[in-house]
Amino acid sequence: MNIKKILNNNVVLSTNDNNEEIVVMGRGLAFQKKVGQTVDAEKIEKTFVMENSSISDKLTELLRDTPAEIFEIAYKIISIAKEQLPYDLDDYLYIALTDHLNFAISRYKQGISIANALLWEIKKYYKKEFELALESLLIINREIEVDLPQDEAASIALHFVNSQLSGENVETTMQITKIVNSILTIVIYHYNIKLDEASINYERFLTHLKFFALRYIRSERNQAVAEDNFLFEQVKNKYPKAFHCSEKVAAFVSKTYGWKVSNDEKIYLTLHIHRVTSRADNH
Template identity: 30%
Template sequence: MEVTRSTQARIKRVYNNNVVLAIEFDTIEVVLLGKGIGFQRRPGETIDTIVANQRFVADGAYRAAQVAGLLSEAPLDQIALAQTITELGHAALGLEPRQSLMIPVLDHLTFAVRRATEGIRIDFPLRWEVAQLYPSEAALGRQVVTLVSERLGVRLQDDEWVAFALHFVNQQWTKGDFSKTVVMTETIGRVFLRLAERWGQPIDENASSAARFVTHLRYVFARAAADEQLHSSHQDLLAAVRQLYPEAVDAAIDIAQLIGDAIHRVVSIDEISYLALHTGRLYAEIQER
């Protein structure tokens, strides 16, 4: 969340008693949140942003007007809970307690509560993948569902933890584009299924080598999305792994194709080389069983 600072701003729109949209420095749209901050205010008036409890600006996913609309429609207890959830993300996962996490969490929370009160159920097809691939985020997602029950008196759909967990993953790896997080999760799930098919045995997702592999895959996605793939011509590394575990190198090439197809990019030879190091460890463990 943005820290409130003392700045004169011009009110553009009053959404309700607690939310106003204003203009700073004649160009920057800001959303000011505070109990009673909009009471008897009018567009065009000057307001000191220090009176707001919190200040929000546009980011890559939400325009300022969208943020203002969301905050004005959400009850104050839900806003407070979204802030608490953001702080839990910081404490449990080291996430920065920023607007880029709090706003999408609040957005999802309001819809989840509405669905629960109206008896509407939806499918969460990535439940298994999230539980296996992101155990820390999954645990926090389950804690959030419990908090909603305790703080708001609303029993959410049991699987709702999946979506909250994905928001935590999204904040760490794809920086705002939730669809990329879903694609990443689906693809990593397919990677484990493909390895099991190739080698005739399932991968032990609880093994430390599997956890390191998942982390590495997440970094591959993050680098590829930012066009920052590894490029150092480590073909000798790939050749060395091939001498020991040719099956692992073939699997790494297959995985690179899966990832490339998912994100519409060609995975570099260096990325494949480091993937092969991980698949080599996983293959060796299977052979030792």
């Protein structure tokens, strides 16, 4: 595998055995290398086939117009994220985060500051991602002496969350966050309690709500699947308060987003609501 073009010290263009153009990534892969020389196979960490227009072409184009130091920073941040986050990160994150950092740093140097309207929600619902994003700000400051505000940490955290959701755009992730926040508010006011955010049931409920919202945004409601009416009636009768709360949630998403929540969805919502509130509500 020979180098066709060097994009920076960690990224080169090459071809594979099928003569397809590929983007090859790896720490120090192109250091002291020249076009035409062989790629050190032991240093290869990521390979993108150029025919994959959704990633490889965008990555190649982005790296042509982005300062090498910005990609170096994004690369470091993603490497740390892979070690610290408990889920796989989508390869598109290399593009999304590099592009975001380039734009954010450019704005900073121009004295332009943009507040993140979801800062509080992101800090609250995506704690691991936000902590990692704060660490990312320290890396950026250490590497290029740019002191980005916490609002940018919130934006970086959204990119991590977005990557977990397999390539959804950041606008979708922001919409999911708003929906989750609204549903949790309904539950809190319905029960007039403070939820235990450190509990495993809370974490499970958050995860369920994130993917509940994502399914509806993607219109993945599986309406053709037969619903379990027997189980629905059992859950409805056994957990009446939680079921009434799930009905409020269903009414909210119907009025706000035009989504019709199925009985199956109400079953899962009811069970999660009961679990997350049972200890605090003493029921």
